[in-house]
Amino acid sequence: MPDNTFYITTPIYYSNDEPHIGHSYTTILADVLARYHRSIGQDVFFLTGLDEHGQKVQQAAESRNITPQEHCDDMAPKWKTLWEKLHIQFDDFIRTTEPRHQEVVKNILTKVMDAGDIYMDEYGGHYCVGCERFYTEKELEGEKCPQHGKELEFITEKNYFFKMSKYQEALIGYINKNPGFIQPEHRKNEILGFLRQPLDDLCISRPKNRLSWGVELPFDSDYVTYVWFDALLNYVTAPGYLGNTEDFEKWWPQAVHLIGKDILMTHAVYWPTMLMSAGIPLPKKIFAHGWWLLGESKMSKSLGNVVDPLKLIDEYGVDPVRYYLMREMVPGQDSSFTVESFIKRYNSDLANDFGNLLSRVTNLMHKYFEGKIPDWGESTPAEDKMRENAESTTYIVNELMKSMRINEAIEETMQFIRSVNKYLEKQAPWTLIKEDQSSAGRVLITASESLRIGAKLLQPIMPNRTKTLLDTFGTGNAELGWGQMKPGNTLKKHNQLFPRIEIRKNFES
Ligand code: MSP
Numbered sequence: 001m002p003d004n005t006f007y008i009t010t011p012i013y014y015s016n017d018e019p020h021i022g023h024s025y026t027t028i029l030a031d032v033l034a035r036y037h038r039s040i041g042q043d044v045f046f047l048t049g050l051d052e053h054g055q056k057v058q059q060a061a062e063s064r065n066i067t068p069q070e071h072c073d074d075m076a077p078k079w080k081t082l083w084e085k086l087h088i089q090f091d092d093f094i095r096t097t098e099p100r101h102q103e104v105v106k107n108i109l110t111k112v113m114d115a116g117d118i119y120m121d122e123y124g125g126h127y128c129v130g131c132e133r134f135y136t137e138k139e140l141e142g143e144k145c146p147q148h149g150k151e152l153e154f155i156t157e158k159n160y161f162f163k164m165s166k167y168q169e170a171l172i173g174y175i176n177k178n179p180g181f182i183q184p185e186h187r188k189n190e191i192l193g194f195l196r197q198p199l200d201d202l203c204i205s206r207p208k209n210r211l212s213w214g215v216e217l218p219f220d221s222d223y224v225t226y227v228w229f230d231a232l233l234n235y236v237t238a239p240g241y242l243g244n245t246e247d248f249e250k251w252w253p254q255a256v257h258l259i260g261k262d263i264l265m266t267h268a269v270y271w272p273t274m275l276m277s278a279g280i281p282l283p284k285k286i287f288a289h290g291w292w293l294l295g296e297s298k299m300s301k302s303l304g305n306v307v308d309p310l311k312l313i314d315e316y317g318v319d320p321v322r323y324y325l326m327r328e329m330v331p332g333q334d335s336s337f338t339v340e341s342f343i344k345r346y347n348s349d350l351a352n353d354f355g356n357l358l359s360r361v362t363n364l365m366h367k368y369f370e371g372k373i374p375d376w377g378e379s380t381p382a383e384d385k386m387r388e389n390a391e392s393t394t395y396i397v398n399e400l401m402k403s404m405r406i407n408e409a410i411e412e413t414m415q416f417i418r419s420v421n422k423y424l425e426k427q428a429p430w431t432l433i434k435e436d437q438s439s440a441g442r443v444l445i446t447a448s449e450s451l452r453i454g455a456k457l458l459q460p461i462m463p464n465r466t467k468t469l470l471d472t473f474g475t476g477n478a479e480l481g482w483g484q485m486k487p488g489n490t491l492k493k494h495n496q497l498f499p500r501i502e503i504r505k506n507f508e509s
Contacts, residue, residue, distance in 0.1 A: 006037040007045045007251040011259050012094060012234050015050040015075040016060040019082045020306035021337060022260065022292050022299060025325050029289070029406065030258050031088045032326060035460035036401045045251050047238045048083070049094030050076060054132050054227035055206075058213040068213045072097055082310060087318055087463055092238045096215075096230055104237040105230050106218040108278045109204075113219055117163040117277045123203055126152035132227050134203060147262065160205040160223065167273035168199040174272065180285060182268050183404075184332035187261065187288045191268045202270060204229045232271045236280065255283035264288045287404060290334040292325075299337075307337055316501065319462035320346050326461050327410045343501050353417050354454070355498035358469055360424065361448050362491055364440075368433050373448065373473065374441025375487045383446045386423055387482050389416060390453045394480060397457045406461070413457045420450040448473060449485040456480045468494055 010030045013023050027048055034046035052072040061071035076095060083090065094101060112118055125134035128145040135145065135152065145152055172195050175181055175188060182188035205223040206214060214224030239251035259267050264286075272282050291298070294305050312321050324342050327349070329335040365371060379387075393416040400409035424447045429440040452475055455466040470476045472494045478484035 004041070005043045005045070005250055005254045006034070006256070007239065007254040008033050008037075008047070008256050009235050009258065010048040011257075011263060012049040012051040012096065012231055013079065014054075014056060015052045015072050015079070015095075016057050018306065019079055019309065020299065021309050021312070021325070022306075024082070024086060024309040024321075025292060025329065026258050026260065026289065027083060027088055028086060028322050028325055031086075031090070032322070032406060032460045033256075033258075033401075033404065034089065034091075035463065039460060040398070043250075044091070045239060046090045047092045047094060047235070048088070048090045049092070049234060049238075050079060050096065051227065051231045051234075052095055052097045053214040053224075053230055055129050055211050055213075056132065058211060059129070061213075069097060085310060085313055085318065086322070094234045094238045096234060100243070101230075101234060101237045102215050104233050104242050105215040105225055107242055108233055108236075108274070109225065109229075110218050111278045112162060112274070115277050115279075117166060118160055118204070118219075119163070120158060121161050122156065122158050123161075124154060124156040125203075127155045128152050136200060157207055157210070159203045159207070160217065160220070161201040162204045162229070162274065162277070164202045164270065164273045165199045167276045168195060170276055171195065171269065171272055174282060175268075178282075181282070182264075183285060183287045186332070187264055187268075191264065194265070194269070199269070202226075202229075202273075228266050228270060229274065232266065232274065235271075235283070241280075253281060253284060256285045256287065257283055259286065259288050261288045261290055287331070289331055290329065292329070293334055293336045295336055295338055312342075316342070316346065317465075319465045320350060320498070323350060323410070323458075323462055326406045328407070330407055331404060340503065343503055346498065347500055349414055350498040351500045353414060353421060354458075355496060357417060357421055357424070357447070357451050358472065358494070358497050361444055361451065362472060362494070364429055364444055365448075365491055368429075368437070368440060369444070371491045373485055373487050373489045373491070374445050375438065376445055377438045377442035379442065379446075382423065382427060383442065386420070386446050386450050389419055390450050390482055394453065394457065401460075410458070410461065413454055416457075417451070417454045420447055420454065423447060423450070445485055445487065449482065452478070452485060453480065453482065465497055469497060 008030050010026045030046060030048065034044050038044045057068050057071060061068040064071060080093065126140060127134050128148060130148040130150065131145060139146060143151055172192065175192060182191055204226045205217055206226060208222055208224060211224060214227060215230050217223045217225060235255060235257065236252065240247040257267055267286050275282055293299060294307060297305065299306050309321065324345050327345060365373065393412055396412050397409045400412065427443040429443040432443065433440040452470060452473055455469045459466045467476065472492050473485060474489040474492065475484055
């Protein structure tokens with residue numbers, strides 16, 4: 001049942017890069033979505049991996065005096081370790097040097113060739129090694145690469161070209177007919193704007209005498225495949241394009257590609273036209289998120305100001321890092337990363353509102369109910385309101401998660417948590433207990449149940465700490481809906497969920 005399946009991808013990262021907070025963001029976002037879709041009972045396939053061919057890898061290996069394959073084999077575990085540390089539960093980790101992928105690249109190239117969409121031509125252009133692509137005059141800023149600001153070399157050579165221009169009209173038609181294909185809206189408009197100009201054909205080969213580290217063209221052994229033509233195909237390799245047809249047909253139509261805004265052109269123009277030529281249907285959605293800036297400036301390896309996610313995790317824990325990245329970025333816009341804003345967000349949302357609520361209810365239950373969950377009792381309008389509130393929050397959060405508005409889903413949940421704190425404050429079970437133990441019990445179980453639901457809603461974002469919370473109440477496996485708290489259950493001991501952090505040092509120094 002296609003409606004019950006969800007296929008999510010991250011870009012495949014250049015294997016020789018140092019993983020930073022930008023890569024971590026996309027991968028966490030994919031993981032949050034994958035966990036959410038699993039939690040609502042969907043069949044999920046979550047793919048990430050590494051882009052291992054191309055000039056940058058070849059150069060990096062040369063500078064280390066090892067083969068490119070050795071270099072890639074050395075780098076891959078670094079990425080996997082980071083994803084493990086960030087609690088990323090991917091279903092497949094693809095590396096473009098794997099035989100299963102190289103076979104697909106050759107197969108598709110043959111198909112595109114057979115469709116009459118590949119020709120040879122002499123080409124001159126400004127080439128950027130950093131971007132691994134040629135820039136046309138109109139794309140350049142002076143003689144410089146618009147991404148890297150570096151002066152570019154003019155290179156002339158014979159190469160193979162993909163007739164991308166042949167599919168320009170079909171692509172425009174497709175984008176117009178499928179308004180959700182490129183998101184957010186302003187990115188779609190950017191692509192449609194770009195497509196108003198005649199589309200150039202795409203150079204898809206590199207002569208081996210310049211670059212040998214790539215997938216050899218099936219029709220000319222003097223050339224390897226252009227790294228983007230190779231890399232994009234990972235998205236069809238993994239779900240079984242040449243393997244299991246049934247699997248491929250199940251996953252592929254549901255594909256959602258998460259990407260950064262800098263690789264929109266390759267995904268929204270190169271990729272769909274390649275698929276059209278190969279006779280493969282287009283993915284369901286391409287979602288381009290914004291960039292993490294370091295304060296006000298761009299984060300990049302060459303500027304030497306990348307935030308190391310491992311350092312952040314060691315310092316503050318995985319779940320808070322996941323929470324911050326998901327809460328702070330408005331999808332589609334840029335966001336500024338600062339340690340100060342991280343600590344502020346942590347202290348206000350996680351320590352004060354969320355963690356404190358757990359300590360308050362459990363302390364009171366230990367004090368007045370021998371560490372056991374009290375009875376529900378007779379509910380009053382105040383409890384009915386909490387329940388209604390929990391149900392409407394659940395509904396809204398579900399809608400927001402489905403449309404990938406994670407930051408808003410988090411904010412809705414936190415507003416709900418704040419309303420539970422207010423309920424507790426107003427009902428004051430610490431005063432009630434003096435005259436009416438059962439009313440105090442009713443308030444505590446209601447607040448705990450509400451908190452439990454809040455934790456369930458935050459589970460895809462913070463799987464670990466929410467588990468501690470759910471286990472405290474003995475509700476680790478309970479459903480989301482209201483009324484799962486079991487009176488008489490003994491509370492499990494827990495450490496403070498989110499101890500406050502004091503601003504003591506500057507992380508970057
Ligand atoms: N290998 C290509 C992708 C091929 S996909 C078929 C590539 N790799 S990358 O490692 O350079 O970048 C991968 C992703 O990281 C991109 O989506 C990019 O937007 C993202 N980010 C890199 N720096 C970033 C930030 N500072 N902030 C957010 N995302 C950033 O491109």
